[in-house]
Amino acid sequence: MEATAAAGPASRVLLRLAAAGSRTRTDLADHLGLSAPTLSRAVRPLIEDGLLLEDEPSAPTTAEAGRPAKSLRLAPRAAALLGIKLTANDLYAQVIDPLGSALVEVSEPLASRDPDGVVEQIAGLSQRIERSTGMALSGIGLSLGASVVDGTTIAVAPFLGWRDEPIGVRLRQATGLDTIVANDVRAFTHAEAWFGLGHGVDPFALLTLGAGIGCGLVIGGRTIAGAHGAAGSIGHLPLREEGPACEMGHVGCARALAAAPGLAHRASKVLGRRVSPEEIVGPTGLTELALDPQLAGVLEAASDAAGRIVGSIVALVDPELVVVSGESVGLVEAHRQAFDAAVERARHWSAPPPRILTRSFSFGEWARGAAALAIEPWTRAVEAGLRGSSA
Ligand SMILES: [Zn+2]
Known part of the structure; x- marks a missing residue:
């Protein structure tokens, strides 16, 4: 994942180290296209503020190795980013550092579906986390099944009944923290590209199967949002001429x-x-009833449908990797042949077979995805703070 070209050098250094771990100054300068003096100027205040650590190199083992280079890395507590995933009934929260390590994980029932109640609940939770851990939070990422505009306003969140809700601005006012909001599948895709199977893979596609069906795409280092925040809304894609x-x-x-x-x-x-849907799909996967042999035909048709979607994604963007996940990913695992056959039918005869992995996940990981959204805004806030203090 890359910063936009408009980001300043300090922000880009932080983002690169968050994505790639420890790096030498030479590697950073090369990768970011910065001169050595520009990099030095960007890095110095970050080290002084304790955000970056410069490791002493271990001694070279041979004379030919020459003078070993020091490497820079993010301090473990450089930032604490709070991610929140909302479902119709629950709130899942995770605090991560910018390298993706989980520092805190909690979940609680939603006290209310009303935006006022949700804002109040998240503000209260962030205060409790700060009090109980002694960490100052650096930003919030919020994700939910919704179309989101400009990283802040919910256009439509069907399961909460929200429309044109400026939730990001309201959370910022209530908490004093930078807040970024995104569709949950897009947030999960973003995190998977940062820390997970999609790391260093581009284009990267993610399909989630669960209460709904979602798709996230990373192309050219960016998680695609679309012109109206609705990219990847594939739930109503027509797949068969007949059927339910x-x-x-x-x-x-x-x-x-x-x-x-x-x-x-x-x-x-x-x-x-x-x-009921809950009898088929639980929060951690397919239920025993879903795997009853009587329902094999139903699951097989669903797996075929998932394969048709992935085949379409492959034909459109030729991804390096497709990950299939979500609570119902087990239906693809149980009927992989039907899935693979559907993908194969959609593949262009000259294209190599796509690389497809299935992976299960927990709601905590949705929250981690939301927290990952907050990394880039945090780097920009650091940069703005440096500019402010040098002015
Ligand atoms: Zn439909």
Whole structure:
């Protein structure tokens, strides 16, 4: 992941070290296209402020190795970034340092779905975390199933019933902390590109299967948001001419075939009783009922649907890697053949087979994704602080 060209040298150094770990000055200067004096000027105040550490090199083992280079790295507590993931009922929080290590993890039920209540709850939580750990938080990242505009305003969050809600500004006012807001799948994609399987992989695509179906794309070092914050909204993609319909009445759309409500609807027909989405997909994965042999056909069709989506992504952006995750990823693992066959049908005959990995995850990792959003704004705030103090 890269900073935008407009970011200053100190911000870019911090971001590079957050993404790549320990680096020599020569490597930093080369990678960021900075002259040695510009890099020195950027680095000096960061070391003085205790944000960067310069490690003494270990002694060279051979004479030919020459003078070993010192390396720079982020101080372990350079920043404490709070990530929050909201679901319809719960709030998951994780505090990370800029290298992605978890410092605190908590979850609690949402006291209210009303924006005022959510702002109050997050402000209270951030104060409690600061008091109990003695750490000063450096920023907040918030993620939820929503279309988000400009990193701050919720255009639509269907499961909370929010519309045009300036939640980022309100959280900033309530906490005094820089706040960035993003769609949850995009935040998770961002974190996966920073610290996870997508590290150093570009283009990188992530498909999540769960209560909904989402897709995140990293292209050219950026997590794509789209012109209206809705990139990757593939839930209602038509995949089949016939079959079940989603709640919007679309026959054979992705949600109808593979999201938890669609799976429950189809399971109800097979089992001849009403099955709720929660009976099929739990917070940590598919339930025992979902894996009942009677529902194999339902899951297989869902896996085929996931394969059709991944095949389309592959045809459109030729990713270096696709990760399939989410609470329902087990349906792809259980019916991998149907999934692979669907991907294969969509692949251009001249393109090499795509690299696809499945991975399970917890809601804590959604929160970590939200926290990762706050890294870049933190680096900019540090840079602005340096400019302020030298003015
Ligand atoms: Zn639909």
